[in-house]
Amino acid sequence: MKNVFVTVGTTCFDELIETITCSESVQALKARGYERLVLQVGRGSVLPEADSSPHIRLEAFRFKDSIADDMKQADLVVSHAGAGSCLEALGAGKPLLVVVNDKLMDNHQLELAQQLHMDSHLLYCTCSTLTETLRTMDLSTLQPYQPGQPKHFANFLDKALGVQ
Template sequence: MANPELPAKAAKRCFVTIGATASFNGLLKAVLEPGFITELQRVGYTELRIQYGDGAGEEIFETRTKELRDALAKDNFDITGFGFNKTGLREEMTRVKGQSIETEGMVISHAGSGSILDGLRGGVPLVVVPNTDLLHNHQVELAEILAEQQYVVYGKLSHLSAAIEEVEILRRNMRAWPPVRSGEEKYKHGLADVMAEEMGWQID
């Protein structure tokens, strides 16, 4: 089921990226759990598109999708994936917007700052899932503060299905952009200041 080419536009798509430099196979396994896919279907999703990373990720993807194939065929739900895209993921994220408000999907991403920025530029709801196995990183703190400022949904591997419902709340809030913040001047430059503060950079 691995396919480096973009599939035809789906009615409602969830795109997942686990990263390229430090693949997040825990996230890959979580989005290929039957319970997660069932919850996607419940709220109208028809496709799960996954950037699964390296050889280990491809093996997980192929094994899990093979196990799911028969059940998904009956439900008219597609799972497609690819390892890497040298041109970046912006087009994949943009296609999540769908053809209407009703078919707008979501992006689920590891908590790398570059992928978060790409996801936010796409203008669709973004779920950020930190990899807690990484040492000496700010992924959890970054996800927490971005969620607090209503930029993203903070997704947790232990209960990722809960993020699907939270996305719909974020979607409504996005239509009333910008999000409410605790201090009027604290993040006057928006996401740039949020991320700069988390990375320890000075905010002017």
């Protein structure tokens, strides 16, 4: 059974949860052979009922001590653009689609997603383009992320956050 794991980390990103569970997105996932959607919804106000979608197995939770197992079981990770969530998915060697919250001010998350996309480690979109991205994405273009170069990542984050 092909699984999609969606994470918003500790944030509130209801728009992502609503968009990924809308019938158009679910149909796009189904068309690609995904049968199970596991949602980590954080502090959001949207907590879908288990199996509330007739087309896909749906599970949702707010927080767990660790989402490592959920990542390990996933065939696709859909994540908010938080650095921790992105690195955890990339470190687990999973295809990653980052959904940037374009409602955030001063969005350094977009810069992180763009850089990792330019290096072919992930795909990214916004909620408004998510369904179309799910329909058209080509996960075979992604390159494995080689962890073990924290200095490069730290330098990138420093630059993105204007610390350097």
